[in-house]
Amino acid sequence: MYSVTQYRAKRFGLKLVMQLFCAGVAATCLFPLFWMAASSLKTQETVFSDFSLLPSNPQWLNYVNAWTKGGFGVYFLNSIFYSTVVVVGIVLISSLAAYAFARLRFPGRQFFFILFLATMMIPIPGAFIALYVLLNKLGLINTHWGYILPQINGGLALSIFLLKTFFEKLPKDLEDSARIDGCTKWGIYWHLAMPLAKPAIAVVVIFNVLAVWNEYLLAMLVLTDKELMPLQRGLMVFQGAHITQYPLLMAGMTISVIPIVVVYLLMQRYIIEGITAGAIKG
Amino acid sequence: MTHRKKPWILGVYLAALLAGCAQKQNSSQLTIWHWMSDREDTLQELAGRYETATGIPVRFELFAPSEAYSQKVKAAAQTNTLPDVFGVLGEKRDLASFILSGHVANIAEEINDQEGAWRKLLFEKPLLMNEFDAGNGYGVPVGTYGVPLDVMNIQFLYNKDLFRQAGLDPNKPPVTWRDFLAANAKLKEKGIQGLVSGWGEIWLIECLASNFAWNIMGQDKILATLKGKVLYTDSDWVRVLKLFQEMRDQGALAEGVVTMINKRAEQIFANGQAAFAMNGSWCVNVYHGMNPSLDYGVMLPPRVSNTYPQVIWGGAGSNFMVNAKSVRKEQAAAFLKWLTAKEQQVYLATQTRNLPSNREALVDLPPILAEFVNDMDRTVHPSLMPLAEFPLVTEAMTKGIQSILIGEKTPEELAAQVQAVKDRELEKQMAQR
Missing domain, CATH: 3.40.190.10 (Periplasmic binding protein-like II)
Known part of the structure; x- marks a missing residue:
């Protein structure tokens, strides 16, 4: 039989173990980021000999060099542009499709939904050559659209899946009330379903912003003009077949991570809400 | 009303922005694809020097890492959109398949011109890696299909x-x-x-x-x-x-x-x-x-x-091939000849600390590189085996x-x-x- 003290001690012990476990997991997640930031302040000679997280002689110029040598000025704007257009495209198309799959009754509804899901099994790199041939025939090689459209296409399946699950959970009574008040199907989608789906849309936005921001292989395939390339191309300048300029690479990566962290922090509340609201439940 | 028009204005703006993004290429410009990101600055400098010397603009386009580059080259080959000069990564059988598909020009005439003046400048074995002789097992017509930029x-x-x-x-x-x-x-x-x-x-x-x-x-x-x-x-x-x-x-x-x-x-x-x-x-x-x-x-x-x-x-570090379907293939071969000439090769070797493919460019090499050069004649490579x-x-x-x-x-x-x-x-x- 436990006394209150014993019970409290046990609870405290369990809590401590849990906290230590969580701290351990957090440390393993954060350590690479710290290492990246620390390495960005070292020299090529000290990056693998000085293992301190706070370098004694920080090389702040690495950031300037990474920005100028990597041509980040142009690439940064390009990445912001691509991320915005692709994510807006995905949210618009996937929300319309998801709402239709969730609420409208039409022949082949289930079949087409599964067909969409099946595209999740085909990674873009697996279809590179076929995609290149298609884009070439459409005259889209080395154009913004040639890079944007495949990414919108690639992001649709998961986004439709997430949003459909969310829309299905919306109470039908709300829609019935809106219909009685004279709302059209479009009106219900735009004025009712979309505002309620903010948490799920936040999840879709963050997933896709991450994917587009970090995309590189498709850019290499489709684009040839440096002026059209995204940010990741700038990072590649520091990573040669034989030589990798680690401090500049790490400085460039630190710069490239900042916008993503900002987007995540801005949408954090919605993301957690979206996940807990069942946005990613099967 | 004004409020409702805004998305359309934005749409028109985006369409205009996106429509005007296709590349307009100078008709005399030579385009070269490569994967050597650590030599980007040096190659760009050489491109500038060539334009100054000849008036022909050269555009080096970098695609790295090498796996992404290989995908790009294969995809471009399937759509006949290869640049004037490019490199084929992989084994000799990969080069052979590009040649048999008609993508790589035979530059034997240029390399053997003037009693083989160009050929004599280059290390023999790295060049051999780009050559196919009579009766080769790949069915490739006899010829020279590329030149080494550097050796190793x-x-x-x-x-x-x-x-x-x-x-x-x-x-x-x-x-x-x-x-x-x-x-x-x-x-x-x-x-x-x-x-x-x-x-x-x-x-x-x-x-x-x-x-x-x-x-x-x-x-x-x-x-x-x-x-x-x-x-x-x-x-x-x-x-x-x-x-x-x-x-x-x-x-x-x-x-x-x-x-x-x-x-x-x-x-x-x-x-x-x-x-x-x-x-x-x-x-x-x-x-x-x-x-x-x-x-x-x-x-x-x-x-x-x-x-x-x-x-x-040992052999070639990196090779460049001329696109057989390029309308500028003569100019492309001339550029490669210029690129492998002594002055450019000395510059490349100095800047990148790699072994030049031109024998005459073995001057002012760091002592450690000179030690590597001394053994170039001992080199073999599976690609050179019959x-x-x-x-x-x-x-x-x-x-x-x-x-x-x-x-x-x-x-x-x-x-x-x-x-x-x-x-x-x-x-x-x-x-x-």
């Missing part, structure tokens, strides 16, 4: 400071196998690791095994093995495999070498954590970047036998050597296993005929 060979490196620490003479690296093992024993006594190399990338294992095989049995017996007339269970082949076992048993290898990638191996050697490395001449630039004060020397892989000469793997081994046999051999290194297999077991794979491949080949 793969040798052993040793750390002179660590040699001193172990009481070894830093100016007398081990020459024979026995010397090598003895040096390793002394290094081990001082707690210094022996040989490090990126043997997780199995082509480096293939390279060393091939070096040993050439030294032990010579070219004729290797060719006989490729033809299936000598078995891998032959005592000479078992001896090759036993050398790896000996290295393991004597503790002559750095920790984790079996699964190590070469970039990691380079870090270890550059930071003085291993006494020996096996690496290509590109390492001079790599080590300089990682540790400019590293004091090291170049040595041939240890000699195992006196019967046959020692060889090392016959190629079945890829599955090579894979069984190299992966099997990894198994020996971790004590999973004996040399005899591996030899039997490799021979079994070879027998299967020969049977398949016979059945296909």
